[in-house]
Amino acid sequence: MTSRRVVVVGGGITGLSTAYFLDKRARERGEAIDVTVVERSKRWGGNIVTELHDQFTIDGGPDSWVAAKPNATLLAKELGLENSIIGTNEETRRVYVMHDDELMLMPEGVVLGIPTEVMPLAKSSLLSWRAKVRMAFELLVKPRVWRDDDDESVGDFISRRLGAEVTDRLAGPLLGGIFAGDAHQLSVRATFPQLVDAERKYGSLIRAMRAAKRKAAGKSSGAQSSAFLSLRGGMGTLINALVGRLGKATLRLETTVVSITANERSRVSRYTVNFDDGASVEADDIVFAMPVHVTARMIRALDQEIARDLEQMRYASTATVFTAFRRADITRPLDAFGFIVPRSAGRQFLASTWVSSKWRGRAPDDTVLIRLFFGGAWGEQVLEESDNGLTEIALRELRSFLGTKGEPLFSRVFRFDKASPQPPVGHLATMARIRQGLERWPGLHIAGSGVDGVGIPDCVRQAETIAERIVGARQA
Numbered sequence: 376m377t378s379r380r381v382v383v384v385g386g387g388i389t390g391l392s393t394a395y396f397l398d399k400r401a402r403e404r405g406e407a408i409d410v411t412v413v414e415r416s417k418r419w420g421g422n423i424v425t426e427l428h429d430q431f432t433i434d435g436g437p438d439s440w441v442a443a444k445p446n447a448t449l450l451a452k453e454l455g456l457e458n459s460i461i462g463t464n465e466e467t468r469r470v471y472v473m474h475d476d477e478l479m480l481m482p483e484g485v486v487l488g489i490p491t492e493v494m495p496l497a498k499s500s501l502l503s504w505r506a507k508v509r510m511a512f513e514l515l516v517k518p519r520v521w522r523d524d525d526d527e528s529v530g531d532f533i534s535r536r537l538g539a540e541v542t543d544r545l546a547g548p549l550l551g552g553i554f555a556g557d558a559h560q561l562s563v564r565a566t567f568p569q570l571v572d573a574e575r576k577y578g579s580l581i582r583a584m585r586a587a588k589r590k591a592a593g594k595s596s597g598a599q600s601s602a603f604l605s606l607r608g609g610m611g612t613l614i615n616a617l618v619g620r621l622g623k624a625t626l627r628l629e630t631t632v633v634s635i636t637a638n639e640r641s642r643v644s645r646y647t648v649n650f651d652d653g654a655s656v657e658a659d660d661i662v663f664a665m666p667v668h669v670t671a672r673m674i675r676a677l678d679q680e681i682a683r684d685l686e687q688m689r690y691a692s693t694a695t696v697f698t699a700f701r702r703a704d705i706t707r708p709l710d711a712f713g714f715i716v717p718r719s720a721g722r723q724f725l726a727s728t729w730v731s732s733k734w735r736g737r738a739p740d741d742t743v744l745i746r747l748f749f750g751g752a753w754g755e756q757v758l759e760e761s762d763n764g765l766t767e768i769a770l771r772e773l774r775s776f777l778g779t780k781g782e783p784l785f786s787r788v789f790r791f792d793k794a795s796p797q798p799p800v801g802h803l804a805t806m807a808r809i810r811q812g813l814e815r816w817p818g819l820h821i822a823g824s825g826v827d828g829v830g831i832p833d834c835v836r837q838a839e840t841i842a843e844r845i846v847g848a849r850q851a
């Protein structure tokens with residue numbers, strides 16, 4: 376029996392976990408499979424990049440995954456990392472919001488920017504009285520009747536339910552921040568389907584969030600009760616563990632896929648994958664596991680329609696700047712995960728994570744590690760600055776908000792060029808059309824953060840589904 380040849384393009388979490396699940400499923404079913412993973416850069420992991428600097432652990436890109444989506448946790452456990460899974464630091468579980476150039480505590484009971492408790496918000500000066508009253512009326516706002524293809528931007532959805540000020544000051548920066556996006560451009564169906572489900576099921580977001588909170592109360596404690604999970608050695612641990620399990624696959628770093636061609640029917644395999652060094656490999660299946668704007672370039676030669684649809688997804692660029700200080704050189708207590716910055720604050724950055732407060736063990740005790748997020752859908756201009764320029768801005772902002780004194784111990788800049796997908800209103804319908812179009816091209820598969828959910832668990836879920844489809848198709 377000949378092995379089925381699968382080429383996975385992209386060595387980020389999606390591509391590597393696809394290769395892992397392909398091998399796993401094929402072994403379980405006694406199938407022969409020949410997997411090649413091709414990665415353009417010098418290292419595996421894509422957006423996931425962990426650097427160790429003295430005794431600091433720096434996650435340059437993602438620092439965690441959402442615990443409520445199980446796929447990443449299950450994968451980490453399968454890879455033997457169960458004991459390395461950590462939750463956030465419970466003692467500092469709060470977030471500030473920048474308002475009038477001050478850091479104000481996000482009122483307790485605000486979940487995804489939606490209030491579940493009245494008193495903390497009533498007492499907070501983050502919102503005007505008018506906004507608080509409008510918010511309370513959410514319970515009475517008539518729910519929208521959602522039909523299959525309906526969609527709305529996250530900003531419009533929140534404003535309709537809770538008022539525009541909540542979108543601007545709470546939900547917008549929180550929800551848009553997860554996507555480095557503009558809440559008024561992002562599709563609510565594609566990015567926060569749970570909000571639509573909440574409106575459908577409970578007729579009110581406040582009622583739905585309260586119900587969810589009641590359900591969660593009293594559930595398990597410890598690392599795994601945290602809303603966000605990470606790995607003690609940083610997110611790169613997951614990538615290393617995956618690569619360590621891919622002994623049977625052919626792994627090609629520093630190889631760029633430049634094009635694919637569909638073979639004549641008489642050929643044994645369906646496609647040829649062409650590399651920048653002039654080499655090529657034959658493939659029965661190709662899994663595109665990279666930003667869809669890159670996938671679009673490759674598919675265009677085969678199918679203009681699919682390429683056009685893929686191109687509808689805009690990507691935002693971001694950069695993270697890390698700086699470390701001696702604890703004694705910071706006047707403000709870093710008693711939270713950090714702070715978010717509403718667009719209306721007119722600053723040059725989106726958020727700041729106080730890494731050493733959010734996670735234990737990321738920095739020596741007498742130091743702090745801080746991250747500033749730059750760029751995103753409405754702030755890409757600042758990324759034209761050099762690394763030194765970004766660091767200068769970061770240090771200036773930190774001096775004014777945290778009262779940092781003296782020079783940092785070190786600074787480090789990570790850039791993510793067109794790496795954050797911005798699913799536009801109508802994204803699910805576009806994806807359905809793309810999936811339909813792919814039926815014209817058996818063996819072509821598209822996955823990753825630009826396809827069906829932007830977070831790491833979404834990527835792992837898609838990888839598992841595609842592996843299942845490929846191995847299952849062989850059996851059928």
Ligand SMILES: Cc1cc2nc3c(=O)[nH]c(=O)nc-3n(C[C@H](O)[C@H](O)[C@H](O)COP(=O)(O)OP(=O)(O)OC[C@H]3O[C@@H](n4cnc5c(N)ncnc54)[C@H](O)[C@@H]3O)c2cc1C
Pocket residue numbers: 384385386387388389390413414415416419420421422423435436437438439440441630631632633664665666669693695791794795822823824825829830831832834
């Ligand atoms: C700054 C930042 C912070 C984030 N934080 C979080 C977080 O905390 N939690 C979370 O769940 N998600 C987070 N995300 C999202 C998360 O990073 C993505 O969901 C996930 O990493 C996407 O993985 P991927 O494998 O699909 O794509 P990528 O990581 O983009 O990997 C694609 C790979 O394809 C390679 N490639 C591209 N073109 C070619 C080619 N022609 N040939 C060969 N290889 C190619 C690239 O070099 C890259 O390595 C964050 C994203 C960013 C940018």
